[in-house]
Amino acid sequence: xHAGPRFxxxxxxxxxxHVGGARxxxxxxxxxxxxxxxxxxxxxxxxxxxxRPEWTQGILDxxxxxxxxxxxxxxxxxxxxxxxxxxHLAAAQRLFDDGLAYYCDLTSEQVQQRAKDLGINGxxxxxxxxxLGPGPGRVLRFRVPDGATVVDDLVRGEVTFDNTTIEDFVxxxxxxxxxxxxxxxxxxxxxxxxxxxxxxxxxxxxPKQQLLWQALGRQAPRWAHVPVLVNxxxxxLSKRRDKVALEQYRDEGYLAEAMVNYLMTLGWTPPGxxxxxxxxxxxxxxxxxxxxxxxxxxPAFFDxxxxxxxxxxxxRMLPLDEFVDRAGAELPVDWDRDRxxxxxxxxxxxxTTLREIPDKIxxxxxxxxxxxxxxxxxxxxxxxxxxxxxLLADVINVYxxxxxxxxxxxxxxxxxxxxxxxxxxxxxxxPVRVAVTGRSVGPPLFESMEVLGxxxxxxxxxxxxxATASGGGR
RNA sequence: GCCCCCAUCGUCUAGUGGCCUAGGACACCACCCUUUCAAGGUGGCGGCACGGGUUCGAAUCCCGUUGGGGGUGCCA
Numbered sequence: 001x002h003a004g005p006r007f008x009x010x011x012x013x014x015x016x017x018h019v020g021g022a023r024x025x026x027x028x029x030x031x032x033x034x035x036x037x038x039x040x041x042x043x044x045x046x047x048x049x050x051x052r053p054e055w056t057q058g059i060l061d062x063x064x065x066x067x068x069x070x071x072x073x074x075x076x077x078x079x080x081x082x083x084x085x086x087x088h089l090a091a092a093q094r095l096f097d098d099g100l101a102y103y104c105d106l107t108s109e110q111v112q113q114r115a116k117d118l119g120i121n122g123x124x125x126x127x128x129x130x131x132l133g134p135g136p137g138r139v140l141r142f143r144v145p146d147g148a149t150v151v152d153d154l155v156r157g158e159v160t161f162d163n164t165t166i167e168d169f170v171x172x173x174x175x176x177x178x179x180x181x182x183x184x185x186x187x188x189x190x191x192x193x194x195x196x197x198x199x200x201x202x203x204x205x206x207p208k209q210q211l212l213w214q215a216l217g218r219q220a221p222r223w224a225h226v227p228v229l230v231n232x233x234x235x236x237l238s239k240r241r242d243k244v245a246l247e248q249y250r251d252e253g254y255l256a257e258a259m260v261n262y263l264m265t266l267g268w269t270p271p272g273x274x275x276x277x278x279x280x281x282x283x284x285x286x287x288x289x290x291x292x293x294x295x296x297x298x299p300a301f302f303d304x305x306x307x308x309x310x311x312x313x314x315x316r317m318l319p320l321d322e323f324v325d326r327a328g329a330e331l332p333v334d335w336d337r338d339r340x341x342x343x344x345x346x347x348x349x350x351x352t353t354l355r356e357i358p359d360k361i362x363x364x365x366x367x368x369x370x371x372x373x374x375x376x377x378x379x380x381x382x383x384x385x386x387x388x389x390x391l392l393a394d395v396i397n398v399y400x401x402x403x404x405x406x407x408x409x410x411x412x413x414x415x416x417x418x419x420x421x422x423x424x425x426x427x428x429x430x431p432v433r434v435a436v437t438g439r440s441v442g443p444p445l446f447e448s449m450e451v452l453g454x455x456x457x458x459x460x461x462x463x464x465x466x467a468t469a470s471g472g473g474r
Numbered sequence: 475g476c477c478c479c480c481a482u483c484g485u486c487u488a489g490u491g492g493c494c495u496a497g498g499a500c501a502c503c504a505c506c507c508u509u510u511c512a513a514g515g516u517g518g519c520g521g522c523a524c525g526g527g528u529u530c531g532a533a534u535c536c537c538g539u540u541g542g543g544g545g546u547g548c549c550a
Binding site: 012014044046081107108111121122137139156159161162165166167169170172173174175177179180181183184199200201202203204205206207225227228230232234235236262265266267268269273274275276277278279280296297298299300301303305306307308309310312316347348349350351360411414425426428429430433439440441442443444445446447 | 475479485486488497498500508509510511514542543544545547548549
């Protein structure tokens with residue numbers, strides 16, 4: 001337990017973890033650790049969520065993936081909103097007793113009707129002075145005081161709201177249950193939260209919350225509203241339209257380090273990034289430097305392309321054995337791990353995500369004797385020249401006699417053959433590549449053939465020669 | 475409707491009145507390297523929304539316009 005500031009992160013379980021949530025979690029985490037404070041996790045659970053413990057576990061897993069570990073001394077929780085229900089109602093009662101809230105018997109339809117008739121917006125304070133007590137169907141409303149509410153925001157400065165634009169909002173529903181806004185504030189008070197760092201979409205509700213803190217006799221926390229993440233249409237990232245599930249990126253082979261780094265550069269630039277000519281920064285550096293005052297004010301487009309660029313860099317930075325390890329998890333279980341390790345150094349530089357690996361090297365793992373499925377376009381291009389088939393035959397001859405089956409020798413062998421055709425390596429390798437891999441692009445050819453082995457390589461080469469003789473790739 | 479926020483290359487951003495001929499990153503283009511594809515290297519394209527002020531001087535301060543976003547429930 002740390003004595004410092006207490007940052008809260010309060011996700012609602014929905015079955016998937018939003019990348020925007022991941023970013024605010026990370027920001028809270030960086031701050032909490034840097035200032036020696038606490039990251040307080042509170043699950044805003046609902047009835048549905050309570051019946052689905054795996055949703056809560058999903059949040060914990062997602063947080064752990066991006067480096068926010070429940071075992072860390074700066075981590076506290078998880079707490080659950082539902083377990084504070086009594087406190088929510090007690091607070092409501094206090095507000096009523098103190099005259100800071102009052103009951104109203106208007107239904108929402110009636111409120112709407114009144115607004116329409118009077119030509120006003122929302123609720124007009126109809127029951128403010130009617131002295132109603134609690135009763136079935138009656139809601140408890142907060143008595144918004146006169147004046148103005150100034151929200152002092154760490155990223156935006158002072159934001160002033162005229163209290164006349166804030167209607168007497170509901171605290172407790174007609175059925176006796178507290179609304180989210182009240183629950184939220186009471187929870188924050190119960191958990192002694194001192195810093196609320198969250199997405200900008202919550203800014204308009206902040207004056208209500210601040211008023212509630214004050215009415216409950218507490219000093220409001222420090223607020224910070226960071227810009228939202230948007231899609232290419234500049235709309236808030238939504239589950240419906242956009243790819244926002246952190247788990248999905250994880251499953252597609254994005255590295256947590258890359259995701260974390262990218263997320264943190266949205267709305268903030270690590271100091272020194274410009275001088276270094278790179279935005280790739282370690283978490284240690286991020287944690288040491290991140291501060292709310294430096295966060296941008298405008299929404300940021302979540303650019304998967306740039307994420308991919310970061311991811312590629314992180315993959316390339318991995319030590320080879322670690323790359324083999326992590327990539328191994330993405331491979332079909334029946335693939336020979338030693339064989340993969342042999343080709344690994346040659347594909348590490350060619351990836352955006354780990355997920356792409358199988359498609360790039362599947363030809364190394366076809367069962368022996370398999371019929372090569374040629375890509376039509378690749379075949380047509382490689383075997384269109386009339387030298388292709390004869391060259392392949394010559395290559396087979398040379399390769400059959402190779403004693404030391406190594407990439408270097410394979411290269412020399414092809415070079416010997418191609419000199420007779422006055423070809424450059426770039427051209428000459430094409431039919432060989434298509435014959436062996438079925439495609440015109442892929443990992444370095446000679447290294448691939450070395451891994452494939454002599455007999456299987458020769459078999460495939462012969463197969464292609466036979467196919468040219470019969471007039472096509474299929 | 476009402477309230478709030480925002481506005482620098484296509485995108486993410488640096489910039490807090492003179493260091494700005496507006497810098498970097500991603501993307502894009504060209505060239506180099508090259509065993510296809512990448513990676514790497516070099517170079518290029520490309521921006522202060524608009525209009526008024528303030529000031530000797532404005533991307534930077536003020537006002538307005540326009541544009542974008544968010545909020546606005548007896549949802550969470």
